[in-house]
Amino acid sequence: MTFDYQIAVIGGGSGGLTVAAGAASFGAKVALIERKTELGGDCLHYGCMPSKALIQAAKEVKESAKYAEWTEDEYKKLFKSAMERVADALQDVQEHDSKDRFINLGIDIYEAEGTFLDEHTLQVGEKTITAKRFVIATGSSPAIPPIDGLEEGDYLTNETIFSLNQKPSSMVVIGGGVIGVELAQAMSRLGVDVTMIEGSEQILSKEDKEIASLSQRLLSEELNILTNAKAERVEKNGDQVHIHYKKDGAQNSITADTILVAAGRKANIGSLGLDKAGIVTEKGSIQVDATLRTNKKHIYAVGDCNGSMPFTHVAGMEGKIAVSNAVLGLSRKASYEKIPWVVYSNPEIYHLGLTEEEAQEKYGEDLLTFKTKLADNDRFMAERKKEGLVKVLTTDRGKIVGAHAIGEGAGEWMQEVGTVQALNKKFQSISNVVHPYPAKNNVVSQTADLYWREKLFGSKWNDLIRWYVKKWR
Numbered sequence: 001m002t003f004d005y006q007i008a009v010i011g012g013g014s015g016g017l018t019v020a021a022g023a024a025s026f027g028a029k030v031a032l033i034e035r036k037t038e039l040g041g042d043c044l045h046y047g048c049m050p051s052k053a054l055i056q057a058a059k060e061v062k063e064s065a066k067y068a069e070w071t072e073d074e075y076k077k078l079f080k081s082a083m084e085r086v087a088d089a090l091q092d093v094q095e096h097d098s099k100d101r102f103i104n105l106g107i108d109i110y111e112a113e114g115t116f117l118d119e120h121t122l123q124v125g126e127k128t129i130t131a132k133r134f135v136i137a138t139g140s141s142p143a144i145p146p147i148d149g150l151e152e153g154d155y156l157t158n159e160t161i162f163s164l165n166q167k168p169s170s171m172v173v174i175g176g177g178v179i180g181v182e183l184a185q186a187m188s189r190l191g192v193d194v195t196m197i198e199g200s201e202q203i204l205s206k207e208d209k210e211i212a213s214l215s216q217r218l219l220s221e222e223l224n225i226l227t228n229a230k231a232e233r234v235e236k237n238g239d240q241v242h243i244h245y246k247k248d249g250a251q252n253s254i255t256a257d258t259i260l261v262a263a264g265r266k267a268n269i270g271s272l273g274l275d276k277a278g279i280v281t282e283k284g285s286i287q288v289d290a291t292l293r294t295n296k297k298h299i300y301a302v303g304d305c306n307g308s309m310p311f312t313h314v315a316g317m318e319g320k321i322a323v324s325n326a327v328l329g330l331s332r333k334a335s336y337e338k339i340p341w342v343v344y345s346n347p348e349i350y351h352l353g354l355t356e357e358e359a360q361e362k363y364g365e366d367l368l369t370f371k372t373k374l375a376d377n378d379r380f381m382a383e384r385k386k387e388g389l390v391k392v393l394t395t396d397r398g399k400i401v402g403a404h405a406i407g408e409g410a411g412e413w414m415q416e417v418g419t420v421q422a423l424n425k426k427f428q429s430i431s432n433v434v435h436p437y438p439a440k441n442n443v444v445s446q447t448a449d450l451y452w453r454e455k456l457f458g459s460k461w462n463d464l465i466r467w468y469v470k471k472w473r
């Protein structure tokens with residue numbers, strides 16, 4: 001049987017673009033199907049990029065000497081210019097993902113929704129195309145919780161918030177996960193009165209508890225956080241919305257100009273016609289094995305649509321593996337143990353591997369925990385950025401099983417631990433690397449020193465060393 005293409009990639013976001021460019025570079029005939037006019041997906045248009053541009057603009061507003069004195073009119077102007085800055089940043093980054101770049105690689109781009117007609121045929125707008133192999137990379141969308149009246153309440157999501165051209169006076173953020181935290185803090189710094197409603201006991205429930213708790217305490221200085229609280233009903237009243245919620249069993253309500261829903265994600269699979277191709281799903285996402293193959297051996301799924309870990313760097317990693325497997329015929333497996341992420345709040349949170357609670361359960365007595373407060377580090381002291389913590393979890397022999405930090409710039413300086421782990425080195429090896437003083441990553445080597453302190457001075461070795469020094473040196 002002959003096909004129009006060797007590889008058809010559905011979705012032109014982080015995962016799909018990695019696959020399309022990689023496959024074309026290896027000489028495959030590639031079709032790229034994207035339903036939006038521009039390539040780049042969520043990360044570029046409604047996710048990582050606009051949120052990071054907004055966070056930086058809001059940080060600068062907060063750090064201005066005038067912060068406490070801005071008037072409402074000034075805040076309105078600052079808000080508008082922050083949003084313009086977001087739009088400019090997106091424009092610049094869009095050039096990286098321009099269609100021309102991919103067309104020049106020999107890729108045929110279809111601007112249409114892709115829907116399977118059978119396991120080798122795709123409806124693409126008015127046309128049908130066939131392909132020998134497919135990679136689905138259709139991403140995810142905001143999950144909208146079933147809250148009475150929400151639909152009529154004109155809520156915002158990550159897909160609409162970056163288009164606001166007027167500052168709301170007040171906002172209720174439903175969901176205290178990563179999206180909720182990053183955007184709530186930025187909005188608050190731009191002069192919006194923000195209340196966050198989170199169903200769990202603590203915000204950032206995927207983080208190490210101690211880190212999340214410190215983050216919550218610091219964020220509480222900037223916004224109103226309600227935990228153990230569930231939004232249940234929304235009522236529109238003129239230009240405002242009433243949000244009725246239950247907190248610790250009691251009914252309450254709050255009024256705001258607008259609502260941001262940041263309550264998790266759902267895979268974009270509804271329009272794919274997966275049943276026509278016989279592709280199996282699991283918990284609302286496309287089921288894949290470790291080689292990223294679906295139950296149909298010639299169809300792969302990467303990125304948010306397969307429900308693994310919804311991050312751009314994961315979509316990229318999976319995209320590269322899909323290229324090796326679908327184009328070169330290898331059987332490389334995706335592994336998620338060594339994947340870090342960062343919450344870009346201020347201060348930032350770095351997360352790698354198991355939390356202390358998870359590591360305790362898995363390793364029990366074999367677990368060692370090394371902690372340094374930023375207040376015990378010269379650089380953080382000098383910069384008056386003392387709030388924060390580094391926590392590294394290892395086995396007795398120093399194998400890194402988890403690493404977490406909260407602190408100014410933690411996403412950058414903590415990656416040293418991630419690199420050491422990825423290179424299969426022990427945590428204590430960081431101690432042997434000379435760090436320039438007083439770079440912020442000194443706090444990481446300071447934490448690694450604790451391993452040696454524990455081993456050399458906190459055990460029977462200590463007596464032996466003392467005996468040796470006394471007797472022989």
Ligand SMILES: Cc1cc2nc3c(=O)[nH]c(=O)nc-3n(C[C@H](O)[C@H](O)[C@H](O)COP(=O)(O)OP(=O)(O)OC[C@H]3O[C@@H](n4cnc5c(N)ncnc54)[C@H](O)[C@@H]3O)c2cc1C
Pocket residue numbers: 010011012013014015016033034035036040041042043044046047048049051112113114115137138139140158179268271272302303304305309310311312313314315344
């Ligand atoms: C507010 C926010 C902030 C974020 N910040 C970060 C961050 O800082 N770091 C990080 O690592 N991750 C971040 N993420 C997550 C990141 O954006 C996603 O993990 C990433 O975009 C997933 O890439 P993807 O290729 O799977 O999907 P996407 O990038 O969403 O691409 C999917 C594409 O498929 C298209 N599509 C869907 N269905 C079809 C169809 N049937 N036919 C044709 N085209 C279709 C869509 O239009 C879209 O362009 C953030 C997410 C949000 C919402």
Ligand SMILES: NC(=O)c1ccc[n+]([C@@H]2O[C@H](COP(=O)([O-])OP(=O)(O)OC[C@H]3O[C@@H](n4cnc5c(N)ncnc54)[C@H](O)[C@@H]3O)[C@@H](O)[C@H]2O)c1
Pocket residue numbers: 145147174175176177178179180182197198199200204205229230231262263264265309310311341342343344
């Ligand atoms: N910096 C980054 O890398 C970054 C930034 C943003 C998003 N992301 C990705 O996007 C994913 C999705 O983020 P998210 O924040 O939407 O999801 P999330 O799953 O992290 O958090 C959603 C939160 O909403 C709460 N919730 C749900 N319904 C509720 C209700 N009715 N009332 C009160 N609380 C409710 C949940 O308890 C949960 O804590 C993240 O897991 C992450 O992978 C990454």
